[in-house]
Amino acid sequence: MKKSSSPLLNFQFITGVIPSGWKGTKSLILLGTGEGGKTTFQRQIYHLKNQELNTKERHKYAETIQYSIFNNLKTITEHPSVVLNSELKKLASELASLVDQYVDSRFDHSHREKLVNQGPIFQKLVDHHHVREVIESCELYPQLHLTGDYKYFFKHYTRIACKEYQPTFEDFKRMQLKTVGVIKGEEVEFENYKITITDTGGQRNERKKWAKALSQRTDAILFMVSMREAFQMCYEDHELNRSKETIDCFQELLSLEYVNNCPIFVVFTKTDLLEEVLKKRKVSFNSTFPEYKGDNYSIEEIKSFMKEKYQSLDSNKQIKGFFFINTLISKEVSDTLQKVLEQI
Numbered sequence: 001m002k003k004s005s006s007p008l009l010n011f012q013f014i015t016g017v018i019p020s021g022w023k024g025t026k027s028l029i030l031l032g033t034g035e036g037g038k039t040t041f042q043r044q045i046y047h048l049k050n051q052e053l054n055t056k057e058r059h060k061y062a063e064t065i066q067y068s069i070f071n072n073l074k075t076i077t078e079h080p081s082v083v084l085n086s087e088l089k090k091l092a093s094e095l096a097s098l099v100d101q102y103v104d105s106r107f108d109h110s111h112r113e114k115l116v117n118q119g120p121i122f123q124k125l126v127d128h129h130h131v132r133e134v135i136e137s138c139e140l141y142p143q144l145h146l147t148g149d150y151k152y153f154f155k156h157y158t159r160i161a162c163k164e165y166q167p168t169f170e171d172f173k174r175m176q177l178k179t180v181g182v183i184k185g186e187e188v189e190f191e192n193y194k195i196t197i198t199d200t201g202g203q204r205n206e207r208k209k210w211a212k213a214l215s216q217r218t219d220a221i222l223f224m225v226s227m228r229e230a231f232q233m234c235y236e237d238h239e240l241n242r243s244k245e246t247i248d249c250f251q252e253l254l255s256l257e258y259v260n261n262c263p264i265f266v267v268f269t270k271t272d273l274l275e276e277v278l279k280k281r282k283v284s285f286n287s288t289f290p291e292y293k294g295d296n297y298s299i300e301e302i303k304s305f306m307k308e309k310y311q312s313l314d315s316n317k318q319i320k321g322f323f324f325i326n327t328l329i330s331k332e333v334s335d336t337l338q339k340v341l342e343q344i
Ligand SMILES: Nc1nc2c(ncn2[C@@H]2O[C@H](COP(=O)(O)OP(=O)(O)OP(=O)(O)O)[C@@H](O)[C@H]2O)c(=O)[nH]1
Pocket: 032, 033, 034, 035, 036, 037, 038, 039, 040, 041, 147, 148, 149, 173, 174, 175, 176, 177, 178, 179, 180, 200, 201, 202, 203, 224, 269, 270, 271, 272, 273, 325, 326, 327, 328
């Protein structure tokens, strides 16, 4: 255990005001471009002890997940590579109209009910072989913007697309809701520390709010980078690869005066999804990074390349560590956090 360098804290250890073993208070902030896993990381930490959702949460998240599954299905069925027969075309247009009405009504409850009541009928669309192809090989459609862990949600379509649906904690971890603003979590105990984790939005508009968030006490920045995004285009610019946008974003972050001296940890996420894509050998990594000379299907070589890319930008040596994780696995998240806390 690192003993505090603060005389006041050391006095408190001796007098017993603070329980022995207590390691201090730390404030961490999660930064990175959209869909890097920031919110998932924060959710995991705040639910380490209690993985139950209360009634209010179940209701709220059921709406988000159901909307996401229907909207993803609409997006896929509208994709030019998906060719439907006349019966399914009619079904797809009914789905599209119900989704649009729900959005136009600003997510009014009665419109949601209409959509959910039809949910089981749309199963035919989910089972269509072209739709399945898109779901299974999303790396071939880098400009298609689907939300959440859609593969998982489609696998559970029957359970989700119905009136009785109650989200589980597994569903909750996999749902996606773009973060708007800066969400400072409550102080929680973690391995004898009291920590606060601040989540931020990673979309372009949201990044403007980082400066204010960073003006608060920050003991470390966790810069979250999705490994999957090497094969995805930006939400805001369909011609720009997401990995490149994230690298530029990191470079910009390092140039900010108020980030000076703050330890940074680069957390590469979605290693599971990258592995899945590489195994299929349908797309090659050097199509995104032509300067990459390693094996296009070797996850280890790709990890080293990415690590070096970030390291090469860090002339001030602010990066204190790199991690490669699957954010959906609680233990990988808590191990990362523990290692970060040991170093700051
Ligand atoms: N398979 C897999 N899915 C992940 C992983 N990390 C996050 N996800 C999923 O990716 C989606 C986006 O994750 P978020 O945590 O919402 O991303 P974010 O960085 O908060 O995104 P913004 O709020 O838009 O900035 C969610 O559906 C997550 O469940 C991972 O390591 N593996």
